Amino acid sequence: MKTFALAGNPNCGKTTLFNALTGATAHVGNWPGVTVDKREGVYKTSAKKQKGNAAVNMAIVDLPGIYSLSPYTPEEVIARNYILNDRPDGIINIVDATNLERNLYLTTQLLETDVPVIIALNMMDEVEKSGDKINAAALEGALGVPVVEISALKGTGIDKLMQRAAQLPATRRGQTVLKDALGKQIDTACAYYEAEGVPSPLFHALKLLENDEIELERKGAQTVLDEVAAGADLEAAIADERYKFISGKLAGAKTKAKRGALTKSDKIDRVLTHKIWAIPVFLVVLFFVFHLTFSENLFFLNGFTEAQGWMPSLVDLGLAAEVDGSVEYNNFGVELLAVLYDGTVFSPGVILTNFLNLFLDHISDGVVTLMENAGAAQWATGLVGDGIFGGIFAVLGFLPQILTLFLFFSLLEDSGYMARIAFVLDRIFRRFGLSGRAFMPMIMGFGCSVPAAVNTRTLSDEKERTATIRVIPFFSCGAKLPILTAVAGGIVAAFGVGNSDLITYGMYVLGVASAIVCVLLMRNTSLKGETPPFIMELPTYHWPKFKNLMLHLWDKTKHFVKKAFTIIFASTVIIWLFSHLSFKWGYLPDEEMNSSILASIGMLLQPVFTPLGFGSQLGQFGWVFAVAAITGLVAKENVIATFTTLALCIGAYAGAGTEDGVEELSGLIAAITADTGISQGQFVAGLIAFIAFNMTTIPCFAACATAKAELPKGKFKWTLLFWLAASFVIGAAVYTVGAWWWTLFIWLAVIAVVTTFIVLRNIGKFDILRLFKIRRKSNKEE
Amino acid sequence: MNKLLSDFAVGESGRIVRVTGEGRLRRRLFDIGVTPDAEVTLRKRAPLGDPIEVTLRGYELTLRKTEAACVDVELNGGKAE
Structure with missing residues (x-):
């Protein structure tokens, strides 16, 4: 099977063409050693289309979007190495016809390799719409390789492109457009590479003349360069000549129509990058993204405060009844209704989550009932129901909101708005050694760390990426909010001091402040490096392609589900076992968790947290905090769930379980105060330190697995250490300052x-x- | 009259004369089309004054002032086109 590489500038429609060519056969991985997407697929021509010829299958490799084959960004190095070392049977060079000049710059370099090239002139439909004309035949004559007009979006010209690609000769000699200007120098350098027996000598020769870092590593290369260049600035001359050739040839191939002063993009930009309105507009967009993903009160239809609420709940309507603190629905129809509405109208993200959970709960309940009917032991149903299903579902339950958030951010990215946000905010982020692009992943962290870590792929600098991924958990995610509200609520309920909203808000601010301090610290020590340059194309706005978005989401889903069933699954089962087994390997029901192996580990670890204010000073019940922190590693939801379970176990709270855990915590606080006589000031400081610790420590398993996949090799273990160290220092600072100002x-x-x-x-x-x-x-x- | 791209006022345009700067940054500028003889127009500044947006070779490019300071431009005099 012949292999073709897709090469082209970023934003030239490469992904669209790749999807159109390979459809469902595509699979995504990473290029060896780096986390740039490696996409491969197979193009199948049906025998019918080929008219008599047998069907030809071609392997398609999607190279990352690049402007040049210089070795300065990971993308460029990948593309260059692939073309030179893996030697595909041909390169399909996608050229954005609406931006011919800059796109052909890469083409002139691709032509210098010995690999056969075919040019796909993309977005021809848009060129025609604007009234411009491009003569593909003239271009083909000038460049000496086949040029085929296509529209990747509409799918036109693709079959013709692939037919001509299949007919490409097996070999080609590299050719350069610089022969006239620099013929002598090129020949000398070329002779050097030919003598060395290097394939594609012409390509290497030109890179050497361009002062290329990789070429200069070759023995004797520097001497050749010095001799040839004789002090002249060949780098500038070559870039200049390339563009001169392109503008010269374009004069014959392109006729430009007269156009109005402002394009549609310009008009949109007048608002979105406006001097005053840019930032407010962006904040509104951001608000809607989060609102549509996480809100349980869509568009504030049910009023802005609880007092304004007017919508009746399902219980009020008589469609459901409260039994023992949990709601029972009259029939399945009402249960389905509860997915969309229960006292308030839910946002799309919440609706999807509810729907998935409804589905998962029924599976879990069904299996557990089946096992109980078959007479399975209590430990077995517990393991399956709570351990296995509970664990996996706790993680899968995030999926709808992760995907919704991801969908919105992909929309912003694909439409071209994300680049503008980076443009608007770069000034602020440069102060911390980051570029404006780092803002997006950080702000996504308030929703969920998983899509946030994946989004760091838009950052080109590896150190910047590492620093960003490390501080993402400090932007307190949706799952950490219950910890904030429950502990803050517990403090207020038990001591009657402070205001729980203020504590919650303060903790968010603390998280952001910690992130800034840590980024500054890392960028000046372990991840030192210059602020990456910010030289970026601002693409014209266009509507994102539905198919591309869906393929994108599908990739993410596959990735996440795979993770959920491997690493995350194993870890949750282990934690469940530890929390339900005693040292005699006997099964313990939830109510006796306090004599489990996990509880013993918690008691062992309790002194470790003493400097943070929730260790030994909390006496015999203090280990509960250590255990909650450990179970929080699986999913942060578990922290409060553990508290409520353990508060019941140790008899600190005797009522029916509450949903937000405030009363259990308040009971626990009262029990500990009675037991140890600890002062109120110290205890409150310790509790706030507990929130701070959970907010900044190692995030949930799903986030860890994603971070591991996104970080450069070998950085993950340091990242874990960083999270531990940061959370201890921040926790200790909060505690000591809170207790003794x-x-x-x-x-x-x-x-x-x-x-x-x-x-x-x-x-x-x-x-x-x-x-x-x-x-x-x-x-x-x- | 020559002027650094970083000192341009909005709407000013000119022809690039020289690109300076250290190796990597200069290479990047060349690769993206910032080369001698190219026509460049300052479109706008970001709301906080930096980075800037320029039109170059028929597309929109954004770069920081520090990077634009590497680009020496011969001013056209009037407004572009």
């Missing part, structure tokens, strides 16, 4: 010393290693 000065002093140390080290005035060496030497002398 004057410790603030100690913290400030420590921060000042660390900052001074880093600044001095970075300007090279202070070298701790050298200091030690000197000390060691003087010791020896003594």
Whole structure:
């Protein structure tokens, strides 16, 4: 089977063509060593289309979007290595006909390799719409390779393209458009590579003349370059000549129609990047994205506050009844209605979640009932119902909202708006050593860390990506909100002090502040590097393609489900086992979780949390906090679920379980206060430190699995360590400052010393290693 | 009259004379079409004054002022087109 590589600029319709060519056969992986998408698929021509010829299958490899074959971005290196080392049977170079000049720049470089090339002139329909004309035959004559007009979006010209691709000769000699201007220099360099026996000598020769880092590593290359260049700036000359050739040839191939001063994109941009309105408009867009994904009160139809609520709940309507604290629906129809509406109208994201959970609950209940009827032991039904199903469903339950959020952000990305947001916000983010693009993944973190970590792929700089992925969990996600509200509610209920909304809000601010501090810290120490340049195309706005969006979401779903059934599944089962087994390997029901292996581990770990205010000082019940933090590793929802279960176990709370866990926590707080006589100030500080710890520590398994997949090789274990260290320091700071306000000065002093140390080290005035060496030497002398 | 692209006022246009800067940044600028002889027009500034948006070779490009300071342009005098 012949293999063809798809190469082209970013935003030239490459993905659309790839999807049109390969359809359902495409599979996505990563290029070795980097997390840039590697997409491969098979193009099948039916025998009918070929008219008499046998069906020909061609493997299609989608190279990342690039502007050039220079080795400066991971995308460029991947494309270059693939073309030179894997030597495909041909390159299909997609050229955006609406932006011919810049797109052909890459073409001139592709033509220098020895690989056969065919050009797909894409978006011809849009060119015609604008009134311009491009003469494909003239272009073909000028470039010396086949040029086929297509519209990837409408699917026209694709069969013709692939027919001509199949007819490409097996070999081709590289050719350059620079022969006239730099013929002599090129020949000398070319002779050097031919003598070395390198394939595609012409390509390498030109890269050498362009001062290419990779070429200069070759022995003797520098000498050749110095001799040929003789001090001239060949790099500028080559770029200049390439463009000169293109504009020269274009003059014959393209006729431009007169057009009005403002295109549609310009008009949209007048609002979306407006001096004053840009940021407010963006905030409104962002609000709607989150509102449509997470809100349980769509468009505030049920009023802005609880007091304004006027919609009756299903119980009020007599369609359901409350039995033992849980709601029972009269029939399945009402249960389905509850997916959409129960006292308020839900947002699309919530509706999808409810629907999936309804479906999953029925499966789980069905299996458990079946097992009970068959007389299975209690531990077995517990393991299957709570451990296996509970664990997987806890993670799968996120999927609808993750996908909804992802859909909205893909829409913003594909339409071209995301690039404008980066444009508008770059100024702010540069201060922290990041580019404007880092904003999106961070803000997505408030929804869910999983799509947020995947979204960091839009960042081109690896260090910037690593730093961003590490701080994403600090942007407190939807699943952490219950921890905030329950603990804050518990504090207010137990002590009658403070305001729970204010505490919750404060914790969000603390998370963002921690993220900023940590990014600054990393960008000045372990992930030091220059602020990546911000040179970016602002694509024209266009409607996203439905098919592309769906394929995109399908990829993500596959990925996530696979993860849910492997790593996440194994981890949840282990935690369940630990929390339901005693050391004698006997099964313990939920009510006796306090004598489980997990509880023992919690008691063992309890002193570790003492500096954070929720360790040994909380006495005999304090281990509950340690256990809650551990179960939170599976999914942050588990933190409060663990509290409610354990509060019942240890008899701190005796009522029926409540949904938000506030009363259980308040009972637990009262029990601990009675037991240890701890002062209110210290306890409150410890509880707030507990929230801060959970917010900044290792995120849930789903987020960890995603981070591991998205981070560069070898960075994941450091990231775990970073999360642990950061959460301990932040927790300890919150506790000590909260309990004894004057410790603030100690913290400030420590921060000042660390900052001074880093600044001095970075300007090279202070070298701790050298200091030690000197000390060691003087010791020896003594 | 020559002027750095970073000092352009909105609406000003000109022809690029020279591109300076260290290797990687310069290469990137070349690759994306910022080369001598190219016509460039400053379209707008971001709401916070930086980065800037320019029209170049028929498309919209955004870059920071620090990067635009590497681009030396011969001013056209009047407004573009």
